[in-house]
Amino acid sequence: MRIHKxxxxxxxxxxCFFLDVDGTLLEFGPTPDAVGVHAELLQxxxxxxxxxxxxxxxxxxxxxxxxxxxxxxxxxxxAGLHGAQRRDARGRMHVHPGDPIPDQIRDALxxxxxxxxxxxxxxxxxxxxxxxxxxxxNIETELRQRIDRLVATxxxxxxxxxxxxxxxxxxxxxxxxARAIEQFLLxxxxxxxxxxxxxxxxxxxxxxxxxxxxxxLSIAVGPRVRAMLNLPSPDDLHxxxxxxxxxxxxx
Numbered sequence: 001m002r003i004h005k006x007x008x009x010x011x012x013x014x015x016c017f018f019l020d021v022d023g024t025l026l027e028f029g030p031t032p033d034a035v036g037v038h039a040e041l042l043q044x045x046x047x048x049x050x051x052x053x054x055x056x057x058x059x060x061x062x063x064x065x066x067x068x069x070x071x072x073x074x075x076x077x078x079a080g081l082h083g084a085q086r087r088d089a090r091g092r093m094h095v096h097p098g099d100p101i102p103d104q105i106r107d108a109l110x111x112x113x114x115x116x117x118x119x120x121x122x123x124x125x126x127x128x129x130x131x132x133x134x135x136x137x138n139i140e141t142e143l144r145q146r147i148d149r150l151v152a153t154x155x156x157x158x159x160x161x162x163x164x165x166x167x168x169x170x171x172x173x174x175x176x177x178a179r180a181i182e183q184f185l186l187x188x189x190x191x192x193x194x195x196x197x198x199x200x201x202x203x204x205x206x207x208x209x210x211x212x213x214x215x216x217l218s219i220a221v222g223p224r225v226r227a228m229l230n231l232p233s234p235d236d237l238h239x240x241x242x243x244x245x246x247x248x249x250x251x
Contacts, residue, residue, distance in 0.1 A: 014193060014194050015055070015194055015195075016055035016057075016185075016190045016194070016195050016196065017049075017052065017055065017056040017057070017195075017197075018057050018059045018177075018184070018197040018207065019056070019057070019058055019197075019198050019237075020058075020059055020060060020197075020199040020204055020221075021060040021067065021070070022060070022062070022165075022200075023200035023221065023222055023224075023234070024198050024200045024204075024234060024237060025037075025058075025198075027233070027234055028133070028165065030133060030134060031131070031134075032120075032131070037070050042071065044241055046074070048241050049076075051245055052189070053189045055089075055189040055190045055193055056076070056077070057076065057078055057079065057190070058071065058077075058078040059079045059177050059207065060079070060080055060082075061080075061081065061082050061169060061171075061203060062080055062081075062124075063124045064080040065080075066080070066124075075087065075091065077089045077184065079177060079180035079181075079184075081126055081127045081172075082127070082162060082169070082171050082175055082177055082203055083175040083177050083178075083179050083180035084096040084098070084171055084172045084175035086180050086183060086184075088183075088184070089184075089187060094183070096126075096172050096175040097172075098126065098158060098172035098173070098175070099158045101126070101127075101128060101155075101159065102155065104150070105128075105150045105151070105154050105155065106123070106128065109128060109130060109147075112130070112143075112146065113130065116132075117135065118132060118133075118134035119131070119132050119135055119139070119143070120134065126171070127169060127170060127171040127172070129168070129170075130143060130147065130169070131166060131167045132166050132167070133166035133167075140166075143168055144161070148161060155170075157173060160173045160174075160175075162202075163202055164202060165200070165201055176206050176207075177203060177206060178206035178209065178210040181210050182210060194215055194216045194217070195210075195211040195214050195217075196216055196219065197210070197211040197216065197219065198231075199218075199219075199221070199225070199227075200220065200221040200222045201224050202224070202225065204220075208227050208228075212228065219231060219237065221233065221234060221236070221237050
């Protein structure tokens with residue numbers, strides 16, 4: 001893999017890592033529950049974190065509880081629900097302020113998912129994801145219009161619709177992966193390191209801009225978005241992380 005022009009950013013003594021999960025570290029499954037983390041990947045993350053003094057965080061649309069179930073037993077520094085939840089390296093919890101999702105929206109989305117074949121509702125508490133990967137036809141436009149109307153009618157600016165890969169997600173307005181990364185960069189062990197953020201989707205673009213602004217490296221995995229470094233698949237990101245470790249050994 002050609003990393004020579006980014007090699008100064010990939011040295012263990014200078015880097016910190018922010019890694020998206022679905023589509024980035026893991027291949028997408030047909031449903032959110034149909035994925036797992038194999039032991040080899042988990043050990044790779046442990047080794048990378050050790051090489052950069054623990055400066056590795058998961059940055060995901062999943063909740064922290066879901067991340068802990070996937071990547072346990074270790075509780076990683078992590079931002080969940082696109083930054084609405086954050087656990088720092090000392091284990092302290094930070095929650096983005098916001099109102100609960102109105103019952104009218106939750107009830108309407110429940111009815112919507114029940115009436116549309118292949119549409120799956122994932123209720124995360126402060127956020128709700130409407131997945132349509134298994135829908136027999138492309139219904140993204142119809143779903144987006146109906147969800148936008150619900151948000152405009154009942155949320156009064158408190159919620160934002162975040163599009164993704166076959167998903168539309170309602171999350172607290174103002175909660176972003178970029179904001180979570182900025183907060184991590186103010187804290188040990190992330191402070192004074194060059195940030196590397198890997199993501200795969202529209203929700204990661206603001207995170208890309210943030211690490212680039214901090215003289216770091218943005219990495220896009222898959223075809224949906226572009227960044228400073230573009231990798232075809234999660235397997236290629238795993239290979240890059242192994243190369244990072246080898247560069248540290250050789251340094």
